[in-house]
Amino acid sequence: MTAHRRLCLVLGDQLSFDLASLQGLDKERDSVLLVEVMEEARHVPHHPQKIALVFSAMRHFAEALRQAGTQVHYVTLDDPQNTGSVPSELRRWQSLLQPDELHITECGDWRLEQSIRTCGLAIEWHRDSRFLCSRAEFADWAADKKQLRMEFFYREMRRKNRILLNGDGSPVGGAWNFDADNRKPLPKGVRPPAPARFPPDTLTQEVLALVAEHFSSHYGTLANFDYPVTHADAQALWDYFLDWGLAAFGDYQDAMASDEPFLFHARISAALNIGLLDVRQLCSDVEAAYWSGNIALNAAEGFIRQLIGWREYVRGVYWLRMPDYADGNAFGNTRSLPEFYWTGATRMNCMRQAINQSLEHAYAHHIQRLMVTGNFALLAGIAPPQICEWYLAIYMDAFEWVELPNTLGMVMHADGGYLGSKPYCASGQYIKRMSDYCRTCAYKVSESTTEDACPFNALYWHFLMRHADLLRGNHRMGMVYKNLDRLTETKQQALWQRGQSLLARLDEGESF
Secondary structure, eight states: OOOOOEEEEOOTTOOOTTOGGGTTOOTTTEEEEEEOOHHHHHTTTOOHHHHHHHHHHHHHHHHHHHHTTOEEEEEOTTOTTOOSSHHHHHHHHHHHHOOSEEEEEOOSOHHHHHHHHTSSOOOEEEOOTTSSSOHHHHHHHHTTOSSOOHHHHHHHHHHHHTOSBOTTSOBGGGOSOOGGGSOOOOOTTOOOOOOOOOOOOHHHHHHHHHHHHHOTTSSSOSTTOOOOOSHHHHHHHHHHHHHHTHHHHHHHTTOOOTTOSSTTOOOOHHHHHTTSSOHHHHHHHHHHHHHTTSSOHHHHHHHHIIIIIIIHHHHHHHHHHTTGGGGOOTTOOOBOOOTHHHHOOOSOHHHHHHHHHHHHHSOOOHHHIIIIIHHHHHHHTBOHHHHHHHHHHHOTTOOHHHHHIIIIIIITOTTSSSSSSSOOOOOHHHHHHHOSGGGGOSSBTTOSSSTTBOHHHHHHHHHHHHTHHHHTTOGGGHHHHHHHHHSOHHHHHHHHHHHHHHHHHHHTTOOO
16 A cells, blocks of 8 residues: 555645645655634534635635545544544545645634644645735734734835836836725616526535534524635636626725615625636736726726735734734723624614625625714724624624734724734714715714614714823824814713713613
8 A cells, every 4th residue: 555645635725726835746656635623613613614614625625626636534423433623634534544744724713723733733834825915924024013004014025026016116197005095986877787696506505404403503594605616716706806896996986875785896706715816817808808908997907906905914913913912902801792793683784784785695795884883893892703703703704813903903903003004993974975874764864862872973073082091192083183172161071971871881781
């Protein structure tokens, strides 16, 4: 019998044929291991569609490897010999196969990587080359900086990868960032394309039945699962966006609309984060669409900034600052996450829209997350671990390397401004400007202190007042505090009392 040379563990968010640890496999002497384990499915109450996506994509990936001649060992969740965790399964298979080498690509989550690194096995680790910036490269970039800023990192990434540059290295269009052109509300009469659908095949239907059996207590429904679970379908979703969404994405990427969960967004982040798409190809396709004249520069630049700006930046921050980063709580928040985050049972239409679509589709776009559900958590003083767990659990694309910095740093400003220079806080007026949510809301966005006033309004001013010692010195908050100081003492007192009343209701477990 041929000796077993190499065993390669592939995790559920590493389903790329170009994965570093899969390169150079000998199909006669090497094999690949994939495991579905309860520990990863339940360490937070993940949305059932998220669990289904990962398990189904893993099974399809394993089948594709087998068809290519690779030896694959696959452990299903309900396998009676399944030990329930990645490290214990790795030890079991090392004992069974006695390979000469164990190979793994860097994990997405610090928690999981630490558990594998300390499991007592000799492992050869590979850099996750699916990202453009390695952990070491980001650490070198950050080393001599007192404060990090995504914008400067993004420019370096553009230069390094020669994306949207003129021949002399200057940015196309004369500016690096066209964010000011990406903030238009959706005009009346503008309709987004129908979302691309991918009905579950037989293998996915088996996974859906498995998830329904084991995770029925998790919040969220399986009924609308239609995500791509193969590389081919993920590519089809991307092609559909290139044809029907990208041209309008630039103008309306920050817009929100009632009963329109997807608008002009690509919905590819989950597929990208588990390895079904390649970031280099995505950037190349977007750049080609611009150079061919099919899309405007603000659409191309805005989309590429999401990919090689924020996405790579937050990953760099995560691996640079973990594990201490997860403990950040600059405002000292202690309030529990309201139950309506898990049920959508609130009279605030913007929150109801964002939460209900999240429960229905395991999806919300970045402004719904940042300026609706995130904004409320920030203003209400929710304890960072609770809102971080919610985002990690509820969203299809949420893995800790991307979720934690975005939530703890960008949404909650709990890292004290390390990731972003100011809190992203706003009153209901922002939501009114960027959506139609306020038109059919039980609350009045034009009011701030009455019982029927939009809760965001008083909570916004209450947040600024209670954290003035920390925020007044922030140069980006100067105008905000000038506006606060212009309010009469009577108005400020009324806003404070309304905010206190709203927070007391939260503490008592009441909904709004």
